[in-house]
Amino acid sequence: MNREQFIEYVDHFNNKRYDAVTSYFAPDVTVEYSSHFAKPGTLGVTLHGRQKFIDWYKNLHRYVREVMELGDFLADDNLLLAELYTEFHCFKDTPPAVGLNLKKGDVSIMTNWVLYNLEGDKMKRIRIAFFRTHDPASAKF
Numbered sequence: 001m002n003r004e005q006f007i008e009y010v011d012h013f014n015n016k017r018y019d020a021v022t023s024y025f026a027p028d029v030t031v032e033y034s035s036h037f038a039k040p041g042t043l044g045v046t047l048h049g050r051q052k053f054i055d056w057y058k059n060l061h062r063y064v065r066e067v068m069e070l071g072d073f074l075a076d077d078n079l080l081l082a083e084l085y086t087e088f089h090c091f092k093d094t095p096p097a098v099g100l101n102l103k104k105g106d107v108s109i110m111t112n113w114v115l116y117n118l119e120g121d122k123m124k125r126i127r128i129a130f131f132r133t134h135d136p137a138s139a140k141f
């Protein structure tokens with residue numbers, strides 16, 4: 001996958017085209033989130049399979065508008081590394097199960113580094129590592 005193809009993937013995500021997003025995934029994909037996205041003191045969250053990914057994000061997007069922007073990008077035949085700037089605009093208080101503690105009107109901005117292991121041309125394992133938060137006043141979207 002090259003940068004332009006990855007930007008298409010991000011565009012599908014930003015526009016909630018979940019089936020298009022998961023078409024990039026192997027059927028048995030795993031998506032691993034750092035403990036930053038889980039309840040404090042837990043080990044993080046791992047989703048197994050395309051449908052779990054869709055379910056997770058459909059639920060999250062009931063509370064927030066999420067927009068990602070690609071920063072740095074490195075790729076070879078079986079590995080991708082992407083720097084993703086992500087904004088969350090909360091329009092309904094989030095419950096603990098969504099992994100974000102936001103109240104209506106909150107804006108949360110973060111940069112994450114995401115490592116993608118590829119199998120063939122599909123994403124097999126995705127690991128999301130929290131890097132830093134940004135000032136909500138710097139929101140672009």
